[in-house]
Amino acid sequence: MIRFENVTKRFRGTAKPALSNVDFEVLRGEFVFLVGASGSGKSSCLRLILREEVPTEGRVVVLGRDLRTLPNRKIPYFRRHIGAVFQDFRLLPDKTVFQNVAFTLQVIGSSRGFVKQAVPEVLALVGLDGKEKRLPHELSGGEQQRVAIARALVNRPQVLLADEPTGNLDPATSVDIMQLLARINAGGTTVVMATHEKGFVDQMQRRVIELREGELIRDERHGGYGDTSGLPSLAPQPQRGAAAVAALTAVLEVQREAALAAASGRPQAEPEVDEAPEDEPAEAVPEVEVEPEASDAEASDAEAAVPVTAKTTQPIPIADLAEVDVEELGLADRLGLGGADADDEVGPTS
Known part of the structure; x- marks a missing residue:
């Protein structure tokens, strides 16, 4: 789905590369967190996937295409398969919710009938049905972010990129957005999210790719925000x-x-067994004479x-030490990740 092959990215006027020999692969349907301090290279990775930048060295392959060899005239067609959500929402202020979401389909030439069908469906998916005629300034921050997610999903992309999507939201609203992204991923959409939200990363236990000063230092299948590989487990270890x-x-x-x-x-206690014949001596105790x-x-x-x-x-x-899965409590339940529910298995409109 997404593959970085020894990617190095240098920007003009900077001595240190933004990315240095980064190598990883994201499979179809994965939910991947990109974590690291500011300036570690998270946003550079997302821009390379979206073909806003090209690598200085190495290859970036997305959906089977080497993005270095992708002609400029084909970039808009390539981006139809990738949705992007940003921290600052980037909504058109003078257009309604419906018009903001429909704008993506109108740009690529979708028919009017398809627009009328697809936009209400995706607005219902993100929980905005009934608010089609509102302007962005009439919505809360969480609702504006839901509009941005709906706009990214309306074209039914295979990959959803999210760059700090909860950075400007309060904690309760951030939980709702993360729950929405988890449901979208459950529907089969690959999600790559750059974030500083330690609580979400630790609780969701998805794949974590950690960057530090442009270098990949950790790729953990079920990881947390920080490197926890050296910490002892507090779970009881049964024998x-x-x-x-x-x-x-x-x-x-x-x-x-x-x-x-x-x-x-x-005298020793007589065991309850058949008596031996008198002419046979008693059996000696081992190792003692x-x-x-x-x-x-x-x-x-x-x-x-x-x-x-x-x-x-x-x-x-x-005794052998065995790995014990501890049931996640608290925030994981609020995210709707505590148990599988058939009604929750929904994703992008299909």
Whole structure:
């Protein structure tokens, strides 16, 4: 779907490249977070995918096309398959919600009948049905961002790029926008999102690509905002084979008691088994040989000679550490990611 092959991007007048030997691939249907400090190269990656820039070195392949060799006259046709959402919304202030969304279809020459059908469908998808005639200044910030998302989706793109889409929104509205993006991704649209929102990245546990000063330093399949690979897990680690450990402990206890009884001359407890014939000697305790009439000193020496394993009463620590999935709580539930629901499996208009 999207492939960066050793991409380096230098801008004129800058000594350090914006991107340096960046190499990764985004598969169809993935939700990928681009994270990193300001100036790390996140927006440069998005501009390269959108063909607003071309790499200085390496290749950027999107939807099977090498963007270096894409003629300028074909760029508008290429961009029809990619939707883009920005932090500043970029709405036309003198046009209504319907007209802002329809503008994308009108530019590419869609028929009037298709526009009348597609625009209401995508507005319903983003939760703006009934507000088609409002102007941007009559909407809240979250509603304006929903218009921008609807405009990016109305042409049914295969890829949706989002550059800090919640940067100008309050926390509650940001949750709604992230929930919407997650539903769009569930419908099959590939989403690549550059963000500083640590809470969303940590809770959603999607793929994370981290950049630092133009270099890719981490590509984690289920990651958080920061590199958490070195942190210990706080989840309880259950032991495996507990029944085997308990059985071994019981055997060692019996051996210890038998060895001590033989060493001190005390009679051993008779096990409940068939009696052996009188002419057959009793079976000796392993690893302990004591004379029948041993003195106290000899008994002490015999007790000391009992193997250490026979005296051990604590369980032998036989355990394997297993990975345990911990159910995500809190913000993940508010995002609608806690459980699959057939009614939520909706995405772009089809």
